[in-house]
Amino acid sequence: MSINNRYRVDGYARPGAMLRDLGLALLALLVLVWLWPLRTVPTGSRGVITVGGAIKGIEAEGFTLIAPWQRLDIFNIRAEEASVENAEGSTSDTQPVKVSLTVRYSIQTHRVAEVFEKYSHDGNLQSYVQTATQEVFKAVTAKYNAPDLIAKRGLVSSDILSALRLKLELYGAQVINVDMRNFSFSADYMSAINQKVTQEQLRLAAENKVRTVEAEQKQKVAVAEAEATALKAKADGEAYANLKIATAQADALRIQNSALAQNKDVLELRRIEVEMVKAGKWNGALPVNVYAGAPIPFFNPGGATAK
Known part of the structure; x- marks a missing residue:
């Protein structure tokens, strides 16, 4: 059909x-x-x-x-994100602080059955992560004073990560990393910090200027000392050279005098040589006036005339 x-x-x-x-x-x-x-x-x-x-x-x-x-x-079981905006805390010196955090986490594969039974049927633990993050942030910031919280931000982030991993382990989640954003204090405190930073920068600039002047002065002193040392060395050298020359001259005279003293003939020969030079220059005229004690050419004091 x-x-x-x-x-x-x-x-x-x-x-x-x-x-x-x-x-x-x-x-x-x-x-x-x-x-x-x-x-x-x-x-x-x-x-x-x-x-x-x-x-x-x-x-x-x-x-x-x-x-x-x-x-x-x-x-x-893939990595998921949980954001916490403007989490509030307080430092050990009672300064209020706010921060926004992003937590990346995933479910531990060997605990899927436990998480499914106790916390989530699809692996979404965002509400647990947000609550735990706010609690951990308050606990960590309470350990630091405000200046350290700024200066040691890397250490603060590490402390938050360690504490959050330990806390979320209870829910079968493993924390991959934590990012901190918009880290801020009150407006009055930030203004005070800025003023302190400015003063510190001025102080450091003044110290640097003083150190520069001191270095320049030390350099000038070193140059002057070097120049003085060089002049002293030069003077010492010249004095030493003059001393050596004088010593040599004195030694030569002493040797010459010693030789003359030991050889009378040499001395007489020198005297005769001198008289011969005088005779070579004499024009044959005797002096008109003779004064007592004045030398007369070729006159022998012993009474004999020159031949």
């Missing part, structure tokens, strides 16, 4: 039969979908299989077969 004839009797259409068949086909399709055993667990997820609400197994990424009486929930 053809389809057209199936829904016709005596040439008249049978709409009831057509609707019944469509209903049966739709029911069969629904039953097939409900009973279809092949499911998929996406990458970065785990499949939590439950029966009547009780966890029966954890499936990794990929295809998995699910019985009709089982339920498959997709549980995210």
Whole structure:
């Protein structure tokens, strides 16, 4: 029987039969979908299989077969972010401080069943992370005074990260990193800090100027001392040279005198040489006036005249 004839009797259409068949086909399709055993667990997820609400197994990424009486929930284990805006704290010297933080975390894969049962059916722990972050920030900032909180920001961030990892371990989450943003104090305190920084910079500039002047003075003193040392060395050298020359001259005279004293003939020969030089220069005229004690050429004091 053809389809057209199936829904016709005596040439008249049978709409009831057509609707019944469509209903049966739709029911069969629904039953097939409900009973279809092949499911998929996406990458970065785990499949939590439950029966009547009780966890029966954890499936990794990929295809998995699910019985009709089982339920498959997709549980995210990828890294997630939780932001905390304007978290408030107070330093050890009672200065209020605010900061915005971003925490990146993920669920520990071996604790998926525990987290699914106790905290979240899809791996979203944002509310737990935000609450824990605010508590940790308050606890850490209370350990530092305001100047240290600024000067040791890296250490503060490390303390927050360590404390947050320890706290979120309870919820089966592992903290990847923590970013701090918009770190600020009250307006009055920030103004006081700026004034202090300005004064410190002026003080350092003055100290640097004093050190520069001192260095210049020391350099000048060193140059003067070097010049004085050089002059002294030169004077010492010249004095030493003069001393050596005088000593040599004295030694020569002493040797000469000693030689003359030991040889009278040499001395007489020198006297004769001198007289000969005088005679060579004499013009033959005797002096008109002779004074007592005045020398007369070629006159022998012993009474003999020159021949």
